[in-house]
Amino acid sequence: MHLSAEDFQAIVLTLQLASVTTVLLLLLATPVAWWLAHTRSVWRTCVASLVALPLVLPPTVLGFYLLVALGPHGPIGQLTQWAGWGMLAFSFWGLVLGSVVYSLPFAVQPLVNAFEAMGSRPMEVAATLRANTWDAFFTIAVPLAKPGFVMAAMLSFAHTVGEFGVVLMIGGNIPDQTRVVSTQIYGHVEAMEYAQAHGLAGVMLVFSFVVLLGLSWFNRRSNHHANGHQKAGA
Amino acid sequence: MNIHLQLDLGRADFDVSVDVQLPAHGISVIYGPSGCGKTTLLRCVAGLEPSARGRVQVGHEVWQDDAQNVRLPTHQRAVGYVFQEASLFEHLDVSGNLAYGLRRSRNHVSDTVLQQAIDLLGIGHLLKRRSHELSGGERQRVAIARALVTQPRLLLLDEPLAALDHARKQEVLPWLEKLRDDLNIPMLYVTHAVDEVARLADTLVVMHEGRIQANGPVAEVLTQAELPVVVGEDVGTLLTGVVLRLDAPWHLAQIGFAGGALWVRDSGLQVGQTVRLRVLARDVSVTLAAATDTSIQNHLPCVVEAITPDVHPSQTLLRLRCGDTVLLSRVTARGVHALGLYVGMAAWAQVKSVALVK
Numbered sequence: 229m230h231l232s233a234e235d236f237q238a239i240v241l242t243l244q245l246a247s248v249t250t251v252l253l254l255l256l257a258t259p260v261a262w263w264l265a266h267t268r269s270v271w272r273t274c275v276a277s278l279v280a281l282p283l284v285l286p287p288t289v290l291g292f293y294l295l296v297a298l299g300p301h302g303p304i305g306q307l308t309q310w311a312g313w314g315m316l317a318f319s320f321w322g323l324v325l326g327s328v329v330y331s332l333p334f335a336v337q338p339l340v341n342a343f344e345a346m347g348s349r350p351m352e353v354a355a356t357l358r359a360n361t362w363d364a365f366f367t368i369a370v371p372l373a374k375p376g377f378v379m380a381a382m383l384s385f386a387h388t389v390g391e392f393g394v395v396l397m398i399g400g401n402i403p404d405q406t407r408v409v410s411t412q413i414y415g416h417v418e419a420m421e422y423a424q425a426h427g428l429a430g431v432m433l434v435f436s437f438v439v440l441l442g443l444s445w446f447n448r449r450s451n452h453h454a455n456g457h458q459k460a461g462a
Numbered sequence: 463m464n465i466h467l468q469l470d471l472g473r474a475d476f477d478v479s480v481d482v483q484l485p486a487h488g489i490s491v492i493y494g495p496s497g498c499g500k501t502t503l504l505r506c507v508a509g510l511e512p513s514a515r516g517r518v519q520v521g522h523e524v525w526q527d528d529a530q531n532v533r534l535p536t537h538q539r540a541v542g543y544v545f546q547e548a549s550l551f552e553h554l555d556v557s558g559n560l561a562y563g564l565r566r567s568r569n570h571v572s573d574t575v576l577q578q579a580i581d582l583l584g585i586g587h588l589l590k591r592r593s594h595e596l597s598g599g600e601r602q603r604v605a606i607a608r609a610l611v612t613q614p615r616l617l618l619l620d621e622p623l624a625a626l627d628h629a630r631k632q633e634v635l636p637w638l639e640k641l642r643d644d645l646n647i648p649m650l651y652v653t654h655a656v657d658e659v660a661r662l663a664d665t666l667v668v669m670h671e672g673r674i675q676a677n678g679p680v681a682e683v684l685t686q687a688e689l690p691v692v693v694g695e696d697v698g699t700l701l702t703g704v705v706l707r708l709d710a711p712w713h714l715a716q717i718g719f720a721g722g723a724l725w726v727r728d729s730g731l732q733v734g735q736t737v738r739l740r741v742l743a744r745d746v747s748v749t750l751a752a753a754t755d756t757s758i759q760n761h762l763p764c765v766v767e768a769i770t771p772d773v774h775p776s777q778t779l780l781r782l783r784c785g786d787t788v789l790l791s792r793v794t795a796r797g798v799h800a801l802g803l804y805v806g807m808a809a810w811a812q813v814k815s816v817a818l819v820k
Contacts, residue, residue, distance in 0.1 A: 349549055352510055355536035356543035357563035358612055367562075371553040 261339030291397025342376025488664030542609030599630035698742035721785025746791035760813035
């Protein structure tokens with residue numbers, strides 16, 4: 229198996245994209261998930277559906293809308309031009325934006341589950357022990373929801389690495405800027421470079437398998453941990 | 463120095479509405495059936511119910527007074543809260559749980575407070591354990607100690623024994639009694655178990671469907687005749703007395719109290735020791751003359767003070783005054799009729815069994 233310099237470029241870019249997206253997603257998904265887990269607002273189902281939308285929408289549809297929004301006449305495009313950042317379409321940060329939207333449900337759902345499983349009791353206990361809400365959130369809620377955060381980070385990262393449709397629509401497959409592994413493979417196949425495609429596809433295959441292996445190992449460990457609690461509690 | 467609670471909170475089933483003054487010492491037990499609003503009341507005092515309106519004053523501190531727009535958030539109320547189920551932080555060990563409140567308490571207290579709480583609850587050997595390595599009783603003792611290290615002005619206990627089996631209950635109860643006797647912190651203790659009332663209460667507040675039905679010193683409240691509705695089969699009287707003498711061959715001890723003396727089982731009592739007795743109404747019967755041909759050992763001269771119908775139409779509750787003490791007696795209405803009992807009549811109370819609660 230031999231990988232060209234461009235292949236390595238694509239791999240590095242993919243890892244950069246997935247890392248930045250994962251960090252931004254955790255920052256964004258945490259307040260959204262907290263709100264979804266605790267609110268009794270009538271808007272809850274509405275927001276929950278909106279967040280879950282990328283799960284069912286074809287990536288090309290999502291990419292198309294994002295492309296229009298990021299374009300010179302789209303709302304986001306006008307905003308970024310007004311702010312002096314230029315156009316985000318066909319740029320790395322455009323890809324980041326697309327990836328954040330596309331992987332949002334994969335970050336939000338594990339966190340909602342974790343926060344709901346925790347219930348409101350630990351936060352109440354912390355308040356009776358003189359901790360204010362922010363203090364209690366960082367010292368109690370975050371550590372207790374740690375499995376949810378790990379799950380959210382792994383899923384966001386892996387899902388971003390695996391995306392294709394959105395990237396193709398708003399990235400444009402520009403080498404060293406928006407050409408990630410999945411679009412690079414597509415390019416190889418288009419150019420009938422099957423050996424190259426094999427190499428990169430193999431890397432993706434191994435990567436995905438390792439992530440899934442890690443996830444199930446982590447799941448088993450935290451389940452085992454939870455069962456241990458129940459056993460001692462019974 | 464008092465605790466004043468005046469609170470209103472709308473709920474789906476009924477509104478909780480209370481206005482009560484409680485002494486700022488000892489244990490005030492809030493008693494009532496499940497779902498009567500006891501826990502809600504406790505949560506209001508701690509500031510955990512955002513929609514509660516009214517006034518919460520503990521000593522000189524006003525925690526809430528909606529008329530004056532005063533409303534301290536929970537973390538600014540000097541409260542200790544022990545929840546019904548184990549609520550220890552699972553990601554921290556016991557000492558981490560204890561330190562959590564200690565670090566954040568207002569009057570930055572030294573380690574002596576921590577050590578006192580550890581000693582008081584006997585948890586020194588558990589400090590390095592995690593929540594799931596503790597028994598239910600140990601968990602509640604840690605939760606109580608954790609609440610104490612914040613040096614609360616008021617300790618709130620929400621059915622702290624309800625999730626424990628009988629053996630674990632017996633394990634934790636002595637620690638609660640120790641707390642009451644050693645600390646100068648008033649406690650509000652929510653329960654629906656009569657034996658906990660008998661054992662712990664100094665003041666008794668009876669709640670029913672969000673309202674307070676009765677409130678006062680426990681011995682007085684328990685002899686109020688309208689209570690059987692709430693207390694049911696377990697209606698009875700609490701007496702405080704002193705061990706007068708022991709009858710070693712028969713394993714009995716005589717307990718003297720204001721208005722008489724009763725023989726009870728000697729469970730290793732010392733002469734001069736103060737004890738609490740519980741006499742259930744169903745264990746007290748009435749005779750017109752002092753009976754001698756009966757196996758019952760305890761006979762007390764008394765005066766019938768009140769005759770009230772009980773929940774079931776066949777039953778009647780009698781209030782019998784023996785000197786300064788009141789006993790309740792549950793007898794059949796037919797028996798009352800046959801003996802011709804009336805208010806003011808002199809009679810004899812026969813006490814079949816007495817439970818030593820402490």
